[in-house]
Amino acid sequence: MSVSVDPELVNDVRQSIYATIVERGTPPAACEVAAARGVSVAAVEEAYRALAGSHVIVLALETGEIWAAPPFAAPPTAFRVTSGRRAWFAPCAWDSFGIPAAAGVDVEIEAHCAWDRAPLPCGVRNGDVYGEGVLHRLVPASRFWDDIRFT
C-alpha cells in the first residue's frame, strides 16, 4: 500500500536533518525532528522513508533512523572532517570533499591510504583543495545505489 507524503513536510524534514548535522555533527532522531516541527513521529518516519526512496538519505536497516545524509555519515567512519571545533564523518572519500562543498566551509580531512594506512592529510583551504592522493572507487556509477553502504 502506498502512502502519500506531503512534499512540503519532506522538504522541511530534509532541511532539519542537514541543519542539525552541520551544527552538531550527527543527524537528528525522528522524534527530535517531530518535536521541533510539531508533527508526529510517524509523519517524520514517513518523510525519512520518502527521502531514502529518492536517494537523498540512507536509513539504518535495524532502526529506521538515519545512517547517512550524504555527504554526512551518522556513525564514525574512516573519513573524519573537521572545521575549527566542528567535526563530521563522511561515508566515503568522495563525500569527505562533499562536506565542505555542502557546508561552505574550509576543512581538514583525516584520511588514510587504503593500502598501508599511512596518513593522507588533505582538505580545503580558502576554497581550494590541498593534499596529495588519488581516490579509487570500486563500484561503477550506474550501480552506486545497488548497495550504497558498500559503495
Place this chain on the structure above:
Amino acid sequence: MTLDQAWQLSKLWYGTRLRPDFRRPTADEARAIFARVGLAGPFWEL
C-alpha cells in the same frame, strides 16, 4: 579521481544540498556533471 576532481565534483554534486530548493540531479544532469570534471568512460556511464 584526483583530489581536485573530487573537490570539483563535490561542489557540483553537493553544493546545493542544504538549500531549500535542492533536488537531486537527473540522470542527464549527473552525466553532464561527471563530464564537466573529466570523469568519462564506461565506469561513469549511467
